[in-house]
Amino acid sequence: MVKGNLAIDKSMAKTVVDGKIIIPLPKVLVENRYYPMFFVYSPTHCDDCGSKLHVNSHYTRFILSSHGTIARDVTYWTCFSCKKHFHDQIIGVPGSANYSYEFYEKQMSVRYDGRCSLNNSRKIGET
Numbered sequence: 001m002v003k004g005n006l007a008i009d010k011s012m013a014k015t016v017v018d019g020k021i022i023i024p025l026p027k028v029l030v031e032n033r034y035y036p037m038f039f040v041y042s043p044t045h046c047d048d049c050g051s052k053l054h055v056n057s058h059y060t061r062f063i064l065s066s067h068g069t070i071a072r073d074v075t076y077w078t079c080f081s082c083k084k085h086f087h088d089q090i091i092g093v094p095g096s097a098n099y100s101y102e103f104y105e106k107q108m109s110v111r112y113d114g115r116c117s118l119n120n121s122r123k124i125g126e127t
Contacts, residue, residue, distance in 0.1 A: 023067055028091050037092040037100070038063065038070050046079040046086070053077035053086060063090065064099040066106055 015022040027034040035041070045052055056078040063070045074088040092100045099107075 025067070030091055035091045037102075038065075038072060039091040040072055040074060041089040041091055042075060043077060043086045043088075046082060046084060048084060049079065049081045051079050051081040053079055056085065061090065062098060063093055065103050066100075070100075 025037040028037055028039075030041070043053055054077065056076040059074050059076065061072050061074050063072065072090055074090065076088075077086040078084070079086070087096075092102070094101060094104075097104075
């Protein structure tokens with residue numbers, strides 16, 4: 001038995017600001033730069049003609065994550081020259097999905113790699 005104070009693992013420490021717990025999000029590598037997960041990455045120029053993009057509309061996306069449900073404001077853009085539409089990219093979320101990569105991987109891991117301690121678990125769903 002160890003005497004005295006035990007060292008506290010400070011790597012998982014959370015910060016409280018105005019009664020809310022602040023969680024530092026992991027960084028994701030995108031185009032040789034690290035961005036925090038759920039960072040909104042906005043396009044600036046059209047991929048086809050190179051013209052500057054203009055704001056079309058604003059929208060709030062809700063993303064399921066292991067950190068909880070995240071609300072992010074995104075913008076839809078339009079190119080006046082070629083009439084193409086673009087949208088903001090949320091780092092860590094595939095395309096227009098409403099879940100993050102890590103949430104999807106955790107869900108698939110539980111579904112397909114999970115273990116059941118019941119005797120004959122194949123008969124659970126049968127009537």
